[in-house]
Amino acid sequence: MRLEILERGHRLRSRAVFALIRLMSRQPVVDAVKLAFYRPEFYGAGPLTHEAMRGPSEWSVGDRELMAAFVSKVNESPFCIAAHSATSRIWYGQDLRVAATLADVTTAPIEEPLRATLILLGKLTRDHAIDADAVRAVLAAGVSPQQVEDALAVCLAFNITDRLANAFGFHVPGPEAMNAGARQLLSRGYR
Amino acid sequence: MSDIRKLQRDLIARVLGRGGKAPPALRRAAFDNAGLDEPLRTLIDKVAHRAHRVTDEDIAEVRAAGLSEDQIFEVMVCAAVGQAHRQHTAALAALTEALGGR
Numbered sequence: 338m339r340l341e342i343l344e345r346g347h348r349l350r351s352r353a354v355f356a357l358i359r360l361m362s363r364q365p366v367v368d369a370v371k372l373a374f375y376r377p378e379f380y381g382a383g384p385l386t387h388e389a390m391r392g393p394s395e396w397s398v399g400d401r402e403l404m405a406a407f408v409s410k411v412n413e414s415p416f417c418i419a420a421h422s423a424t425s426r427i428w429y430g431q432d433l434r435v436a437a438t439l440a441d442v443t444t445a446p447i448e449e450p451l452r453a454t455l456i457l458l459g460k461l462t463r464d465h466a467i468d469a470d471a472v473r474a475v476l477a478a479g480v481s482p483q484q485v486e487d488a489l490a491v492c493l494a495f496n497i498t499d500r501l502a503n504a505f506g507f508h509v510p511g512p513e514a515m516n517a518g519a520r521q522l523l524s525r526g527y528r
Numbered sequence: 529m530s531d532i533r534k535l536q537r538d539l540i541a542r543v544l545g546r547g548g549k550a551p552p553a554l555r556r557a558a559f560d561n562a563g564l565d566e567p568l569r570t571l572i573d574k575v576a577h578r579a580h581r582v583t584d585e586d587i588a589e590v591r592a593a594g595l596s597e598d599q600i601f602e603v604m605v606c607a608a609v610g611q612a613h614r615q616h617t618a619a620l621a622a623l624t625e626a627l628g629g630r
Contacts, residue, residue: 461618
């Protein structure tokens with residue numbers, strides 16, 4: 338990572354948590370965890386991300402993880418693409434749905450409301466804005482206003498996280514560490 | 529997800545509030561991506577608009593200009609939160625307009 342404080346500036350209590358994570362998972366602590374534990378009273382976006390990803394919603398956890406992976410792809414964030422592809426893949430119990438969506442959302446074997454929503458999030462992330470017509474197209478595809486709002490919350494969380502992962506230069510670990518992290522995100526969430 | 533708006537407000541209040549080591553005006557400028565001088569202007573604009581293009585040199589220049597690592601951490605967080613917040617606010621306004629027009 339580009340800032341030394343994010344590698345080695347943590348308080349004693351956080352360093353003890355890292356030691357426990359290494360012991361339990363037998364994997365290195367990933368950079369997203371190091372960021373989350375650095376001065377959480379300043380940044381600490383865990384509760385916001387947790388609510389968006391695990392709070393009550395008509396979208397499944399797998400669909401929201403897929404949205405996170407998709408937004409991360411538009412933001413060109415290798416760490417977040419890998420982390421949230423792994424999480425959605427484990428939740429769905431299959432790879433095809435995730436891989437096909439990231440390869441080409443227009444032809445992927447997913448439900449039309451999810452497809453329309455992903456396209457909207459992609460446009461918002463790429464263009465930094467969307468207009469009412471773009472939202473009307475999603476509502477016409479059968480997505481409820483609350484589902485649009487819930488998807489926008491996922492997009493908010495990952496438009497923050499992706500930027501920081503890229504700007505701080507998160508290291509992308511191998512699949513074993515990513516899968517261990519994904520299982521942790523599914524069992525405990527983001528808090 | 530009624531808690532999202534409160535959690536978002538809380539996050540913004542924290543990064544722009546009293547707990548920071550960088551001056552509040554500098555954090556606000558980074559959040560707004562406006563009114564900054566070089567070399568901070570380049571780093572903050574990259575975080576906001578093309579974070580995948582941030583380089584070691586971008587950060588080294590800001591460090592050489594006198595900011596501490598904690599101050600750099602804070603202004604980069606502010607830039608990311610600020611841009612994501614603007615996008616989210618614009619999208620919610622588009623949703624409201626779309627619903628009003630139906």
